[in-house]
Amino acid sequence: MSIHKLGDQKWKVRWREAGHHRSLTVYGPRELAKKIERKRMSARDENRHLDIKKEVHFRMSELIDRYEQQYGKKKKSYSRERSILKGIRKTFRGRFVREVDGAAVERWYHDLTIVQGLSAGTAVRHFNVLHHMLGRAATVWTKDTGLTRNSADEIEVLRPDDRRDRFLLAEELTSLKKALGREAFGQHGGDESPPGRVISWDHYRMRLIVLTALTTGMRQGEIFALCWSDLDYGQGLIAVRSRLKNGKTRYVPMSTELAEEFRRFPTVFGEERIFPPKPGAKGGRQRVDRSFKSALKTAGIKNFRFYDLRHTFASWYMMNGGDLYKLAKILGHANIKMTERYANLAKQHIARTGNTAREMWRMMEKREGEGSERVG
Numbered sequence: 001m002s003i004h005k006l007g008d009q010k011w012k013v014r015w016r017e018a019g020h021h022r023s024l025t026v027y028g029p030r031e032l033a034k035k036i037e038r039k040r041m042s043a044r045d046e047n048r049h050l051d052i053k054k055e056v057h058f059r060m061s062e063l064i065d066r067y068e069q070q071y072g073k074k075k076k077s078y079s080r081e082r083s084i085l086k087g088i089r090k091t092f093r094g095r096f097v098r099e100v101d102g103a104a105v106e107r108w109y110h111d112l113t114i115v116q117g118l119s120a121g122t123a124v125r126h127f128n129v130l131h132h133m134l135g136r137a138a139t140v141w142t143k144d145t146g147l148t149r150n151s152a153d154e155i156e157v158l159r160p161d162d163r164r165d166r167f168l169l170a171e172e173l174t175s176l177k178k179a180l181g182r183e184a185f186g187q188h189g190g191d192e193s194p195p196g197r198v199i200s201w202d203h204y205r206m207r208l209i210v211l212t213a214l215t216t217g218m219r220q221g222e223i224f225a226l227c228w229s230d231l232d233y234g235q236g237l238i239a240v241r242s243r244l245k246n247g248k249t250r251y252v253p254m255s256t257e258l259a260e261e262f263r264r265f266p267t268v269f270g271e272e273r274i275f276p277p278k279p280g281a282k283g284g285r286q287r288v289d290r291s292f293k294s295a296l297k298t299a300g301i302k303n304f305r306f307y308d309l310r311h312t313f314a315s316w317y318m319m320n321g322g323d324l325y326k327l328a329k330i331l332g333h334a335n336i337k338m339t340e341r342y343a344n345l346a347k348q349h350i351a352r353t354g355n356t357a358r359e360m361w362r363m364m365e366k367r368e369g370e371g372s373e374r375v376g
Contacts, residue, residue, distance in 0.1 A: 102154025
């Protein structure tokens, strides 16, 4: 095997397989070309390359149609993913599914990020759709497509850094709670509405959404999907049934304070959802961005996003002696590694409390010394 430079960030990987010379073009750093070279050598040595029996003539256009009908249109995000599928179709429609290997996916992703200039987050959303589609092709529809593995697994994508350490401190929590009270009730302080004052439904809706995220760690989409039947006041639990991640129902704790907030929130006649879309909302999309930013401004809180409310819950949970594995279940993490980011925060907090323990020992030793002198 060999690697030849074709230009800036462009390489040709060549190897011999099954009596034939093979090659593919790789876009990116030389390290990526070396990585693909190793994978090709491994595949060749283990005799995992496609043989003639697996070369099924199933086109990508057929795969995209099937995926859109059976999966795409059932997603709540279909209105956004429709344009992504359109882009995938434009790139791969004339190919057989078996021809869309790792190198083809790499070129497509390179075009998204470099040529089209999409942000890392947007490009990852495009990649996730193609990855899911090829995953179905290699599992559920493998007999039709001839695929036995997801070719999108062969490349690494640049995912946006979402490992922020930003969470609300104690004084910020107090400021936000007061701001939410003022926003909801239209007054200058306090959480209770004065006699004769009409509560702003929009602001109270935002208040309840924020408090739910802050005290349960739920994602925004999961909160919007909540139904009144999901609230178990007797056991103090909320059933999270939204199919945003692994599709499984999980339960999060509902404090007595949050339960009271739900009891005070008015219901919409004939609507099972607690937070149904507002009338006229395009595509049923729901957001609290503007009202949340207004509350943050009132509270004097900067550099904070709605998603950081989830980080705030997890951070305070661990700093108050929470269990990492229980936190993973509460947050709905499929992999404990996603939750381990909070473990270090718990260790730091324990280390800080150790300073208090040392001060207590100094106090005890001082008193013990004084007592010994008096005895002598």
